Amino acid sequence: MKKTAKRILSLALMLTLSLAMLLPACAAEANAADIQASALKQLRLFKGVDGNFELNRALTRTEALIMLIRTLGKESEAVNGSFKHPFTDVMSWADKYIGYAYEKGLTKGVSATKLGSGNADSDMYLTFMLRALGYSDAAGDFAWDAPDALAASVGILPSGVDTADFLRADAVLVSWAALEARVKDGSQTLSQKLMDMKVLYSEEYESAKLFVQKDGGTAVSTFAELQTALNNKDVTAIQIGSDMDIPGEFLIDRENGPETLIYIKEGVTVTVSGELIALGCFFTNDGAMAITGTFDRGLNSLTNNGTITVKSGGTFCSGMTDTYNYGAVTVDNGGKLLVERGTQFYNYGNIGNDGYISVDNGGCLFNDAGKIANSGTIDLASYFEGDLSVITGTGTINDKRQ
Secondary structure, three states, X not given: OHHHHHHHHHHHHHHHHHHHHHHHHHXXXXXXXXXXXXXXXXXXXXXXXXXXXXXXOEOEHHHHHHHHHHHOOOHHHHHOOOOOOOOOOOOHHHHHHHHHHHHOOOOOOOOOOOOOOOEOOHHHHHHHHHHHOOOOOOOOOOEOOEOHHHHHHHOOOOOOOOOOOOEHHHHHHHHHHHOOOEOOOOOOEHHHHHHHOOOOOHHHHHHHHHHHHOOOOEEEOOHHHHHHHHOOOOOOEEEEOOOEEEOOEEEEEOOOOOOOEEEEOOOOEXXXXXXXXXXXXXXXXOXXXXXXXXXXXXXXXXXXXXXXXXXXXXXXXXXXOEEEEOOEEEEOOOOEEEEOOOOEEEEOOEEEEOOEEEEOOOOXXXXXXXXXXXXXXXXXXXXXXXXXXXXXXXXXXXXXXX
């Protein structure tokens, strides 16, 4: 009896120790997936569901196809096209994506009229990512039902991926790894290919990598905490997770390094009621910014996936910086947006102007793919790329370019 009791006790102890060893690893992998999901979202390559990444559930076939289209850099082409498909089991919100996938030969469905409502397993998702890298199962580079060996050799199958119980978290780990993987001919990485296609820009990618390297950054919820974090040169990634106001005169100077990311989380509003001057850092806004004072930037970049509103009396300006707008920038009556001093402003989203916009002194506004509604005044004195005739609204455009 004593020996039996000892054996049971020993087995219980071993099981407890094994579980204790597994829990930190599982927690670390879950945390890595959440951070990488946020980074992919910042790059517009992954989206949540109603503000939640839902990493602990399986990936549907439709979601896997949409992820492939994004990774191929073809989302804009898909949603702005008129692609069709014959499937009767596709939700209306996914019609354009599945139409694109069908017409481009990315999927044939499970039958002539059914895409298939099941989940995507690891074989399907790895096959999609390998195709995005230029490999072809049809040409014999790999077998669609056995992609693991090639996926591991090219670096898109991290050790934390569970191929047996493949969830959205696993898809995130694969997708993030794929950005650093080289395309089939070895000429460039997938991220470089997406940069060449202008799906994303190098500054955006570097800031997203910094976000991942720093485990999501130092979390701050008050202006005082933001000041403390920026006074520490060892802090190179900061995540603003609560609404805050930036009052008075506040200088952020990282011109001489280290490179620093300031990330505004979705659902958070940052108000600039004072004068914020930022040098040498990345900004990524997935939330909202309200500028009632002055927000002046130099030698840095800003990616806006959310909203930026320049209120009456507010000024949003910069010098020698890059601005990438994929969300909405609104200039209220009495507000100013100054694209000047060598600033490059790339508009892929929407600009609504009831106030004043100036493009001068070497500034350039690129509007090949975005929309501008102007009911205020726009002064163009240096560079503008796009068609002025597609700008809507009853405002005034003063074209002073030589």
